[in-house]
Amino acid sequence: MLKWFLTGLVSLGMVMPAWALDSDQLFRVLAPSVWLVRTLDRDGLPLGIGSAVVVSPKQLLSNCHVLKGAKSFLLVKEDVSFKGRLEQVDLERDMCLLAVSAPDFNAPAVALGDSDKVQVGTRVVALGNPRALELTFSEGLVSRLEKSERTGLLDKIQTSAPISPGSSGGGLFDAEGRLIGITQSALIQAGSQNLNFALPINWLKDLPARSAEQLAAYYAEQAKLRK
Amino acid sequence: MKSFRLICLAAALAACSTMSGSEYQAPTSGALATLQIRGNALLGRTDLYSFDDQRNCAGTRLLVSSTGIPGQIKKSLKVRADEPFSLLLQSTLGSQRCTVVATMKPAVDKSYLVDIRAIGGICGMVLLDVSDPAFPKNGQSLVSRTYVQTSDWRNARCKEEDVDALLVRPVNRSGLKMSDIKDLLPPASNAAK
Numbered sequence: 001m002l003k004w005f006l007t008g009l010v011s012l013g014m015v016m017p018a019w020a021l022d023s024d025q026l027f028r029v030l031a032p033s034v035w036l037v038r039t040l041d042r043d044g045l046p047l048g049i050g051s052a053v054v055v056s057p058k059q060l061l062s063n064c065h066v067l068k069g070a071k072s073f074l075l076v077k078e079d080v081s082f083k084g085r086l087e088q089v090d091l092e093r094d095m096c097l098l099a100v101s102a103p104d105f106n107a108p109a110v111a112l113g114d115s116d117k118v119q120v121g122t123r124v125v126a127l128g129n130p131r132a133l134e135l136t137f138s139e140g141l142v143s144r145l146e147k148s149e150r151t152g153l154l155d156k157i158q159t160s161a162p163i164s165p166g167s168s169g170g171g172l173f174d175a176e177g178r179l180i181g182i183t184q185s186a187l188i189q190a191g192s193q194n195l196n197f198a199l200p201i202n203w204l205k206d207l208p209a210r211s212a213e214q215l216a217a218y219y220a221e222q223a224k225l226r227k
Numbered sequence: 228m229k230s231f232r233l234i235c236l237a238a239a240l241a242a243c244s245t246m247s248g249s250e251y252q253a254p255t256s257g258a259l260a261t262l263q264i265r266g267n268a269l270l271g272r273t274d275l276y277s278f279d280d281q282r283n284c285a286g287t288r289l290l291v292s293s294t295g296i297p298g299q300i301k302k303s304l305k306v307r308a309d310e311p312f313s314l315l316l317q318s319t320l321g322s323q324r325c326t327v328v329a330t331m332k333p334a335v336d337k338s339y340l341v342d343i344r345a346i347g348g349i350c351g352m353v354l355l356d357v358s359d360p361a362f363p364k365n366g367q368s369l370v371s372r373t374y375v376q377t378s379d380w381r382n383a384r385c386k387e388e389d390v391d392a393l394l395v396r397p398v399n400r401s402g403l404k405m406s407d408i409k410d411l412l413p414p415a416s417n418a419a420k
Contacts, residue, residue, distance in 0.1 A: 087413060088413075
């Protein structure tokens with residue numbers, strides 16, 4: 001189902017003419033699809049925050065590290081919140097698919113881009129919740145594409161669009177508003193500026209299989225330990 | 228990963244900026260762990276040191292050195308377990324220099340991989356617990372921490388509060404284990420869907 005939907009979205013993105021939107025138009029289009037993730041501890045108290053992007057109906061993509069140590073989590077926008085659940089996990093790539101069951105969660109899914117076609121110099125915007133500052137919108141360029149030494153495939157999109165803790169799991173979008181990456185990390189030491197990184201959105205296609213594999217391995221290990 | 232306690236030492240780095248030190252003398256008795264040092268270094272000079280006094284960044288001991296030609300660094304040595312063990316990577320290329328300091332606490336009979344890189348604008352050190360049964364997995368490793376310095380290799384600094392932000396996760400980039408999110412995982416019956 002997800003695969004079908006993603007394929008549809010990607011196809012749609014490819015056949016639709018690509019118009020660069022003004023920044024304010026971009027924000028208006030994207031804002032309903034980017035949510036704040038608030039993790040809670042066993043007592044229901046706030047543990048941490050992050051971001052997530054709606055990629056299909058009732059499904060949001062985020063970074064797994066946002067969920068570290070959480071007992072539960074909420075998806076929050078302004079004064080509305082929904083209980084979320086974890087649906088797919090790829091710890092190795094730090095990509096997790098979250099889901100909301102509530103029937104009144106109707107946030108629109110963003111259009112997905114093709115991260116393999118992203119080029120250095122492409123104008124991009126990041127949308128997330130750095131330091132819990134909801135829906136912070138920033139602009140930059142794709143400043144570098146890092147390929148895996150092992151596979152030669154795109155491993156990381158480096159961008160000058162500013163992000164900060166809390167942006168993790170947020171969206172990196174091209175000028176047409178297509179999601180090309182999930183903002184994940186930054187080099188923020190002294191002497192560094194605008195060295196931010198996003199996970200390629202094309203990894204979403206691999207997520208169901210990789211998640212099933214990693215979860216199966218985990219549950220097999222747990223079963224072995226119980227014996 | 229739980230075996231690691233990795234901190235960067237902000238203080239006294241200036242004092243560490245020009246290193247000289249005698250060869251490291253590996254302990255032969257007591258509680259020991261193994262460090263496997265490997266990595267790549269490009270033209271220039273790359274040295275890896277330990278400290279006798281890690282708190283004050285003093286008493287440097289040379290662990291491994293690579294000079295002149297690009298090449299593989301490979302060395303294995305014993306270290307005292309259950310005590311903080313500090314590593315200092317220093318790499319110079321022309322007028323550019325990077326310095327990375329990290330402290331770990333090796334556990335007895337564990338084996339750790341120190342993967343150092345001073346190549347392609349990256350100067351960093353990855354510490355891996357290779358005793359972990361999950362290592363290696365399909366030729367990959369469970370990365371504990373990676374610390375990458377400024378891309379221009381200048382103005383090297385190492386602030387303790389920067390460590391987490393500087394994590395780069397080339398393999399397990401979430402830095403998590405399933406147990407870290409065990410309360411959220413979908414039930415086994417749904418996992419394959």
